[in-house]
Amino acid sequence: MTDALEDHRGTVSISGRPIINLRFADDIDGLAGNECELASLVEQLDKASSNFGMEISAEKTKIMANSKEPSKKEIKVNGQILERVTKFKYLGSIITDEGSKPEILSRIAQTTAALIKLKPIWNNKNISISSKIRLLRSLVMSIFLYACESWILNADIERRIRAMEMRCYRRLLGISYKDHTTNEEVSRRIINAIGLHDDLLTIVRQRKLKWYGHTTHSSGLAKTIMQGTVNGGRRRGRQKKRWDDNIREWTGFELRNTLRRAEDREEWKAVVLRDLATHLVVDGHRGALKNDWAGTGI
Template structure:
């Protein structure tokens, strides 16, 4: 699937995923315009043929405010294409979400899915005994650079759970307890489109 791993963080990988997702949904425009296919079926097709491309290896991402905004934007782009809504129609994002909800009922938005997957993977690795756990919990000698620090992968865990890392680590050891934490923490607040990169 061509995942990109660099020392620049997750942004290059996520921008690549957005481009691939946009390309995939554009190639399927005949399906989105077909009036003989129900909206419910179109949403299922989008999740299996388009959303899966975007979510590949999302457990490894480090999310900033800018990246969260981009994830919400790509989801809206897909929904608008699905509903054949032009941006010139002046239909709000909330109205788009309402139409999707009416078709399939309550659903997790794309940002919430990314958060759930990352938190579940954190719990899975914490309970394991392999190399992934050593890498995740290991430290290296030396200090961090001066100035504002770049956001790290594990910084998202306390943000989303409200737990300090040692407490999150302890809770993740208990599968049932961690499942409850993931359920509570994964409700993604809608970010303002005016948020700048952090």
């Protein structure tokens, strides 16, 4: 990549910092401000790869445009035209201009599939309820929570998360919808088995707030993207909810005050715990707030 980008001048920047690509191991995501720039980037990368005896896989390489105007320019690798898509998967997450909803719905589907595969465990009467719940959290819920720090939550998404969690608990407890058992009764049985606990939505909020505090103390690209600004204005009409809108709503602070508070680790811990306590009271859920900050960098 160093050789390929030596003479490349990108136009995508955040707060004046050029961002030409994102890469992790052999997964590379190139960024360009227009089609000609992207074609030049692909050509230089293809040439540099050939110098080291490697080649770009045209089959696995996709192009996605974040623009209302239709794409016209054909970009080729080894004589093959690269496919244009409206979404693609990068590091296990779906990237699309529709926000995080497609990724969350995909996670819900994957979680449901994992839940069904473990049916023999849920039906095994020799395994205690508390053990089944621990297995549910480690083998099923962990699939759903992957990269949840990057999600944008709204009322519809929060409703879907609660519904999925109840579906998991009902399957674990062997409760059919024909039994007409309320969600409150399901929650009571889970609490009786493992005691007070944070629900799934609370865990998502907690992880996102912790990551915000962790990133605020860093000095890398993540902080630049989270706090930086880009040239241009937002489109006319109703605006889509942004990632940091959740932070503002949950804490009750404007972003400039949130950044200042996040710089103080202890103060940010108090802000997060206060938000979680308020969240549990508003939603009517019982939960135990756990002050477990190990490994979060907060």
